[in-house]
Amino acid sequence: MSAIFQPRPVYTKIHDEYPPERSATAFDASSMLTGAEPGNHDRNITRTPSPTPEEYNLLHDIKPERTTRQKIITYAVVGVLLAITIVLSVETKNIVHALQPATNWLNSHPLAPLIPISILIVISFPPLFGQELVATFVGATWNLPAACAIVAAGTLIGEIANFFVFKYACSARGAKLEEKNLGFGLLAYVVRTGSFRVILIIRYSAIPPHYSTSAFATVGISFWIFLGAAILSLPKGLVAVFVGYVMQPAVEDNGTVKIVENVVLVLGIVVTIVAYRWIQKRMKDETPAFVHARRKARQSGVGSSHYIDLSQAAGDTGK
Structure with missing residues (x-):
């Protein structure tokens, strides 16, 4: 009876280090990140700052509450301008004749x-x-x-x-x-x-x-x-x-x-x-x-x- 031939396994040394050393053909995903160093996966993207309170009020048409002093000044200015307008409207002809x-x-x-x-x-x-x-x-x-x-x-x-x-x-x-x-x-x-x-x-x-x-x-x-x-x-x-x-x-x-x-x-x-x-x-x-x-x-x-x-x-x- 002929001998049965079995394949002889080839034994070699297995690397004990893990992960293996970087090879010249290894793909590095971090290298695809523009301006990023190999191995540095920190994101360089910053979010747009939130609106300031003043900008928020402007967006939502919110008028800031005015103080009593501001209201008094506003009413006084409007009153003076209105009085001047009325006087000029009523006395226009007299003013023109006086300036003749x-x-x-x-x-x-x-x-x-x-x-x-x-x-x-x-x-x-x-x-x-x-x-x-x-x-x-x-x-x-x-x-x-x-x-x-x-x-x-x-x-x-x-x-x-x-x-x-x-x-x-x-x-x-x-x-x-x-x-x-x-x-x-x-x-x-x-x-x-x-x-x-x-x-x-x-x-x-x-x-x-x-x-x-x-x-x-x-x-x-x-x-x-x-x-x-x-x-x-x-x-x-x-x-x-x-x-x-x-x-x-x-x-x-x-x-x-x-x-x-x-x-x-x-x-x-x-x-x-x-x-x-x-x-x-x-x-x-x-x-x-x-x-x-x-x-x-x-x-x-x-x-x-x-x-x-x-x-x-x-x-x-x-x-």
Whole structure:
């Protein structure tokens, strides 16, 4: 009977070390992590910071409770402004007739228009105000075309000067204000991410022109875009000129002119209210993206949405 052959097992040395040494062909999953050292599996991802209490209130339209002192100051300011408005409305004709000697003197001097132009330039800077009063006086002094030209020149030069002063002298202060004041920051965000239409509607709204101009200058809006919006919004300021023109003795009893005055006033008020409501809605719609941009700015360490790519941050709102 033939012998049965069995396979002879081959014995070799088994490595006692475990885990085995790293070989050149071994796959290391940690090497696939960008910027991670082999064997270091710590996550380098940080979550977006939560909204601050002020941002939370802004998101949910929660108004902070005002102190008694703040309420008293607000009511006092509103009362004074209302009283001045009533007095001016009732005593307008008497005021115009009392200023008749001054208007006659201004009409007799060729360089007299430089006076209201200079005043309009000076009061274009915040927190000064009174452009409407000056425009009304100019309308009561000169004929309508000349009065419109004077007010337009003073308003436009003042707004341009205001723009350049804030652009080159107050940019750092504007950036700090944008970071600390949520209202100003939201307006700046809407301006920066909006179009020319947004800037023009802001000019027609109830937002004071010098306030909006400071926002336009500090957020980096092009001068030519600002200039175009300022020129196209001049009719809003000329309403007061027409009101003053109607007060002149030569035209105050003209029925047609009075009808035109009423139409102009109603149209100006409607345009202002509609523009302001549109801007309010736009700001409310942009609030979530604005708050998210501020949170992303804190995450990146720059501290303000003024210094980051807001369009990219707004695109990440859903994250």
